[in-house]
Amino acid sequence: MTEGPSSPRRGNWYLLTAALIGLGLGLIYAWVLSPVRYVDATPASLRADFKDQYRLLIASSYIATGDLGRAQARLALLKDADPAQALNAQAQRLLLAGDPNHASTVLIMLAEAIQPGTVSPTPASFPLPVSTVTRPAETATGATPIAISSPILRPSVTPIAISSPILRPSATPIAVSSPILHQSATPTSTPGEPFVVTKQEKVCDPSLASGLLQVDVRDAAGRGVPGVEILITWNGGQQQFFTGFKPQLGDGYADFTMTPGIVYNLQLAKNSAQVTGLSAPTCPGQAGTTYIGGLHLVFEQP
Amino acid sequence: MSRWVKFLIVLVLGLAAGLLYGWVINPVQYTDMSPGALRSDYRTDYVLMVAEVNHANHNLDLAAQQLAMLGSTPPAQIAAQALQNAQLLGYTESDLQLLSELSSSLQSWQPGSGISP
Numbered sequence: 376m377t378e379g380p381s382s383p384r385r386g387n388w389y390l391l392t393a394a395l396i397g398l399g400l401g402l403i404y405a406w407v408l409s410p411v412r413y414v415d416a417t418p419a420s421l422r423a424d425f426k427d428q429y430r431l432l433i434a435s436s437y438i439a440t441g442d443l444g445r446a447q448a449r450l451a452l453l454k455d456a457d458p459a460q461a462l463n464a465q466a467q468r469l470l471l472a473g474d475p476n477h478a479s480t481v482l483i484m485l486a487e488a489i490q491p492g493t494v495s496p497t498p499a500s501f502p503l504p505v506s507t508v509t510r511p512a513e514t515a516t517g518a519t520p521i522a523i524s525s526p527i528l529r530p531s532v533t534p535i536a537i538s539s540p541i542l543r544p545s546a547t548p549i550a551v552s553s554p555i556l557h558q559s560a561t562p563t564s565t566p567g568e569p570f571v572v573t574k575q576e577k578v579c580d581p582s583l584a585s586g587l588l589q590v591d592v593r594d595a596a597g598r599g600v601p602g603v604e605i606l607i608t609w610n611g612g613q614q615q616f617f618t619g620f621k622p623q624l625g626d627g628y629a630d631f632t633m634t635p636g637i638v639y640n641l642q643l644a645k646n647s648a649q650v651t652g653l654s655a656p657t658c659p660g661q662a663g664t665t666y667i668g669g670l671h672l673v674f675e676q677p
Numbered sequence: 678m679s680r681w682v683k684f685l686i687v688l689v690l691g692l693a694a695g696l697l698y699g700w701v702i703n704p705v706q707y708t709d710m711s712p713g714a715l716r717s718d719y720r721t722d723y724v725l726m727v728a729e730v731n732h733a734n735h736n737l738d739l740a741a742q743q744l745a746m747l748g749s750t751p752p753a754q755i756a757a758q759a760l761q762n763a764q765l766l767g768y769t770e771s772d773l774q775l776l777s778e779l780s781s782s783l784q785s786w787q788p789g790s791g792i793s794p
Contacts, residue, residue: 393683425711
């Protein structure tokens with residue numbers, strides 16, 4: 376014999392059933408049939424590749440106008456934890472993808488400009504590619520962006536001379552931290568003979584970060600070569616970094632923080648032999664103590 | 678009160694709870710938005726950036742491509758709309774001029790025509 380909800384023998388389970396059905400229907404309506412629609416999105420909610428495009432446009436606009444305050448305000452809309460680092464990271468991705476349009480340069484210039492305490496040249500004083508446009512789908516896969524670029528020359532703006540005192544880094548070095556800034560728009564390695572290691576020395580300077588591996592890449596004339604890709608590998612990992620991202624230390628300078636006890640192999644991505652067996656050395660400190668020092672490698676073209 | 682009435686009341690309460698949870702407490706999160714969904718003031722600023730770059734390089738193909746990120750509306754229309762918004766939002770005269778320049782340039786722009794004079 377069947378019993379309806381009015382049957383007293385059913386207890387209150389039907390109420391729970393009703394609640395669950397109602398809840399389910401409500402969620403289906405709220406999440407599927409009529410979800411909350413965001414029509415007033417903020418730049419921070421953009422998809423990552425659109426954010427890259429937005430960031431690049433901010434940098435291009437900064438190059439065009441030189442208005443750093445406005446660029447900073449716009450960058451703040453993206454809510455990146457570290458806008459300079461986000462710019463550098465995007466530039467790094469572009470460089471790794473080949474960056475045929477040198478869009479990384481504008482990103483790096485803006486990153487340099489927003490770094491506190493850095494001397495940055497007036498952007499519009501340099502002939503630089505303005506911008507590139509990337510199709511979202513292509514950007515997402517790291518493919519080559521389509522681009523139309525043209526130089527900006529604003530002769531009315533006086534270039535600021537960059538004095539480059541030789542500074543040794545005191546902050547914690549990372550593979551990419553501070554941006555490149557060059558008079559030449561395209562960071563390229565000098566074609567020619569393979570680079571050879573002309574100096575490999577232990578650096579015992581307690582003011583430097585522990586395990587700092589400093590690399591200088593120079594051409595045959597002894598000039599620093601920016602934009603040289605360096606590949607460092609160790610047991611279970613590898614990393615790429617580029618010269619020229621710390622222009623205050625030289626166009627051909629790059630550094631990497633070694634973990635004590637790990638042995639690294641390093642070579643320039645193109646045109647160099649591999650340097651093996653690199654590890655953070657132990658240096659004598661005061662009163663018989665020791666500390667972790669660093670290494671300095673110099674690559675030169677013969 | 679009959680059990681059917683109670684059933685329906687609880688059903689409605691459950692429905693309300695579901696809507697409250699789905700719309701207010703834990704609504705659908707959109708984190709991968711396209712520029713086309715930007716709020717009008719952000720869209721206007723985006724177009725202003727395009728105008729600033731275009732003012733420097735006079736590359737309308739590039740400007741059109743950048744504006745295409747905002748949707749399928751013709752670039753000239755996007756720029757014109759941005760100009761209207763900028764006027765409403767009280768943009769400075771120089772910004773309005775840049776937007777006006779971009780808007781008027783795009784009126785006569787043909788795809789592939791490249792760099793404008």
